[in-house]
Amino acid sequence: MSDLVQQIAAAANYIRKIWPATPEVGIILGSGLGNLAGDITDSKEIAYGDIPHFPVSTVEGHKGKLILGKMNGRNVVAMAGRFHFYEGLSMQQVTFPVRVMKALGVHTLLVSNAAGGMNRAFAVGDLMIIRDHINLQPEHPLRGPNIAELGPRFPDMSEPYSKALISKAKDIAAANNINVHTGVYVGVQGPTFETRAEYQYMHFIGGDAVGMSTVPEVIVAIHSGMKVFAMSVITDIGIREEENIITHEEVLEAANAAEPKLTLIFRELIKVL
Template sequence: MSELTTKITAAGEYISKFWQDKPVAGIILGSGLGNLTQEIERSVEIPYSDIPHFPESTVEGHSGKLILGYMQGKPVVAMAGRFHFYEGFSMQQVTFPVRVMKALGIHTLFISNAAGGMNPAFQVGDLMIIRDHINLQPEHPLRGKNEDTLGPRFPDMSEPYSKALIDAANKIAAANNISLHSGVYVGVQGPTFETRAEYKYMHIIGGDAVGMSTVPEVIVAAHAGLKVFAMSVITDIGIREEENVITHEEVLAAAKAAEPKLTLIFSELIRQL
């Protein structure tokens, strides 16, 4: 057994002491989006600091605990707070929880994030389904010797985001009068917000929104054979020419305002699993 699989097993065995049910879905919650966990019933909360080999989140808006319970009657495992490469973690640490959730039994991964908008049609507070991504992060989570038991050396990335789940989300949104965009997410390292020139560059190459997370987790999820649904809350618009000073506090506030709509869509998708 490799070092990575040994660590995955240790983390999974520790979590299983507190929760024996096999979760069908994993949920990763982004900045200011942790309140979705209130929808989880009969829950067990485990601080990241207690789980073997788990990093600890250092970012405001990320509470740093694993929550296991039921949403819409389905067993789920949720991360209230995620890890970022810019915090100093390796890509293997950033994506380690995805490996553990897969080992616990999930087959579908739901991801949310706060993102900067680059599409002129977007407004602050809009929701964007991620239909594809562009990876501009400087390190790759699969670099190094491949673990064949975890996935193939060269994973296919032609459909990293499930088209079936995207179609289902659009139907849920239409039934509840929720306006949704669909677009391409650009993943960058951070922690600085982008310059005006960088926003324009990323829009020119095909991006609709930009953020500092999600892409590594999606790559590892694809490697592990998981279905993925991901959604961005547009918390600022960086492509406009007018004064646009962005703060993390404003990002959290915009995310909180849009959270009920995102929660409804995630909850309904999980009900349909």
């Protein structure tokens, strides 16, 4: 048994001792988007630092705890705070929680993030359903020897984001008069926000929004056989020519303002899975 498989088992066993139910849905909450966790009932909270082999989140706006319980009648496990490659972690560490979710029984992963907009039709506070992504991160979470019990050597990425879940989310948004876009997310390393030239380049190659997360977690989720749905909150518009100085505080403010709409869509999507 590989070291990674042993580490996954140790983390999952620790979590099961605290919360023995089997979660169906995993949720990853991005910067400023942690309040959905408040909708989880009958919950148990576990600090990342208490879970064997879990990294610890270092980014403002990420609470750093695992929350397990029920949402709309389904067992869920939510990450209030995620990990990023720019924090100095390995890709294996960044994606370790997704492996643990799979070991616990999760079959569907819902992911949120804060992202910079590159589509001129977008405005700050808009929601974008991710229909595809472009991976510009300098390391790949599946590099190295493949562990067959975790997934195939060459996973198919023709539909990383479930078309069926996207369709359901659009119906939910329409029924609740929430305007949503669909688009392509570009994943970069960070931690710097993008230059104007980088925004233009990433838009030119097909991107609608850019961020420093999500792609590694989605790749590992697909590798492990999960269905994935992901949504970005547009927290700035980097493609504009006028002054557009971006701060993390502004990103958190925009994410917090848009969060109720994203939370509603996630909550209702869990109901109809």
